[in-house]
Amino acid sequence: MKNSFFLVIPKQQNNPLRLKQFETRALQQWLTELPTANPGLASRLIHDFIREFDATEMAAQSRLEALELLRPSVLVIEDYLRSRLIKTGFPKAENDKKILQVLIPIEKEFTISATG
Numbered sequence: 001m002k003n004s005f006f007l008v009i010p011k012q013q014n015n016p017l018r019l020k021q022f023e024t025r026a027l028q029q030w031l032t033e034l035p036t037a038n039p040g041l042a043s044r045l046i047h048d049f050i051r052e053f054d055a056t057e058m059a060a061q062s063r064l065e066a067l068e069l070l071r072p073s074v075l076v077i078e079d080y081l082r083s084r085l086i087k088t089g090f091p092k093a094e095n096d097k098k099i100l101q102v103l104i105p106i107e108k109e110f111t112i113s114a115t116g
Contacts, residue, residue: 009112012057019058022066031073039080043102046070046077050109067113074110078103 020026030049035041053066081103085096092100 009115010051010055012055014057018052018056022053022056022058022062024065024069027066027069031069034073036073036076039077042073043077043081043106046074047102047106047109050074050106050113054109054112063113067110070110074106078106081106 021030034045050070053070058066081099084099085092085103088096
């Protein structure tokens with residue numbers, strides 16, 4: 001995994017149909033249906049959702065409102081992934097490296113969301 005700490009905002013597209021899935025009601029419904037009992041799947045879904053979110057052009061106020069709704073779910077997943085990493089010392093096993101390869105992109109993409 002290439003370590004890059006530069007935050008590159010992806011080119012945003014104006015897509016009214018995609019924008020509807022980021023409206024408050026639709027986002028709340030999506031978060032309610034998020035499979036939190038399966039953290040692996042929830043992590044992938046959150047990551048994919050944030051990547052789509054970053055690539056969608058929207059008003060700053062709408063973006064901030066959506067991020068406020070999304071943040072608690074992201075924090076729960078990040079805490080879960082970090083707790084898995086803390087259980088073992090160094091050197092990290094391959095499974096721990098995989099967890100790290102999921103955690104870093106989620107944090108990076110969420111940070112990009114706030115700057116977009």
